Amino acid sequence: MFDPTKRYPKPPFDAQPQPWPGLAMRMHPKPDHGEQSYQGHGRLSGRKALITGGDSGIGRAAAIAFAREGADVAINYLPAEEEDAREVIELIRAAGRKGVALPGDIRDEGFCRSLVDKAVAGLGGLDLLVNNAGRQQSHDSIDELTTELFDWTLKTNLYAMFWITKAALAHMPAGAAIINTASVEAYSPDQNLLDYATTKAGIVAFTKSLAKQVISKGIRVNAVAPGPFWTPLQISGGQTEEKVKQFGANTPMERPGQPAEIAHVYVDLASSEASYVTGQVFGASGGKGEP
Ligand code: NAD
Numbered sequence: 001m002f003d004p005t006k007r008y009p010k011p012p013f014d015a016q017p018q019p020w021p022g023l024a025m026r027m028h029p030k031p032d033h034g035e036q037s038y039q040g041h042g043r044l045s046g047r048k049a050l051i052t053g054g055d056s057g058i059g060r061a062a063a064i065a066f067a068r069e070g071a072d073v074a075i076n077y078l079p080a081e082e083e084d085a086r087e088v089i090e091l092i093r094a095a096g097r098k099g100v101a102l103p104g105d106i107r108d109e110g111f112c113r114s115l116v117d118k119a120v121a122g123l124g125g126l127d128l129l130v131n132n133a134g135r136q137q138s139h140d141s142i143d144e145l146t147t148e149l150f151d152w153t154l155k156t157n158l159y160a161m162f163w164i165t166k167a168a169l170a171h172m173p174a175g176a177a178i179i180n181t182a183s184v185e186a187y188s189p190d191q192n193l194l195d196y197a198t199t200k201a202g203i204v205a206f207t208k209s210l211a212k213q214v215i216s217k218g219i220r221v222n223a224v225a226p227g228p229f230w231t232p233l234q235i236s237g238g239q240t241e242e243k244v245k246q247f248g249a250n251t252p253m254e255r256p257g258q259p260a261e262i263a264h265v266y267v268d269l270a271s272s273e274a275s276y277v278t279g280q281v282f283g284a285s286g287g288k289g290e291p
């Protein structure tokens, strides 16, 4: 047992801009993805999972947790993130599970289809999908948001989820689960995240609609809505440098969450113990924000 307000780093943090998409290994303090702490209990024994954005941040924490719970795990990430991804593959293998590395850009529909095919081939099937990759860039005004930038965010956060989910459903048996990553931004959008917040609200609606559609196949669909988490997304353009320095300070916890603190939600939604849970959104946000 420990005091949750005292266990992890609090702001102020150093400004530490990295070029997008950023690497977890270059952040300071280093994010905690559960490398030293996550203990599995066989809750996902024999499961086969594809996690997008599994190289760093929340997706990496889910990948480590899934592997330690007994799942084989394929991760997708961008080629620029190979160094982070390699560490995750090693951690999955150290847990005694199969780790499959599938780099590539999910803004491309053809790539999304081949990603699912390669995951199915590499894992010998697919019964868990975590749509977690995301694009967040801070822009103060709608005037700065070009059509190209708006499209980039929507392609990454919405279209890719649609393409990957559609391809994955063709392979998923009854009992499978899909988990999408939304955000508190779906409910209380900040003024500088207009495009991003729009996609996160879309992810919530997509999750609830698809859940009703595919429960007839025995497949559950849920979402996780994180508050502020200490990840490369935030320091590679997701927030202004000034906001990075105070990141998480405005929550009752007075600090950002660490990815390790949200992995259990993904495990819970993936596990068959959550057999009555579908179309729901679960939060972890240090006491501020919905759901
Ligand atoms: P992160 O930077 O560690 O993960 C995002 C990942 O998205 C990257 O690692 C990258 O692999 C992937 N990605 C982005 N564009 C891609 C593309 N075109 N092709 C393939 N992969 C691409 O940051 P994170 O915070 O862990 O983000 C994970 C999810 O959590 C995102 O959906 C994000 O919106 C969501 N989220 C994060 C926070 C937070 O405070 N960190 C809060 C709410 C929601």
Ligand code: MG
Residues within 6 Å of the ligand: 021, 022, 023, 024, 055, 056, 057, 077, 081, 084, 232
């Ligand atoms: Mg990354």
